Amino acid sequence: MNTQAQGADKLMQTDTARLLGVTLALAGEVFLLKAELERLRNALLDSGATSPEQIAAAGQGDKLKAWMRVEENEFTASILRPFLHPDQVPDVSHLIEGR
DSSP states (O other), rough: OOOOHHHHHHHHHHHHHHHHHHHHHHHHHHHHHHHHHHHHHHHHHTTTTOOOOHHHHHSSHHHHHHHEEEHHHHHHHHHHHHHHHHOOOOOGGGSTOOO
């Protein structure tokens, strides 16, 4: 295998590892957020503080729409950050004893 092909393989492994890391981190966050949402929804409904109709209406409100516009940009930037700004630390593994 020539040097250029080896470099491309290493790059793919790095990108794949980053993508897998981002995917796993997001999956964990989604699980935790779904559990917290369900806990809060149950607490609100069980206490009588709100109704399913009020929760549905809140999803169409101006406050949520404004939050979604801001959050969409921040979320997109955080997802793309590992690809647009890869690790800035140089590979110094050859300096570690025993290598």
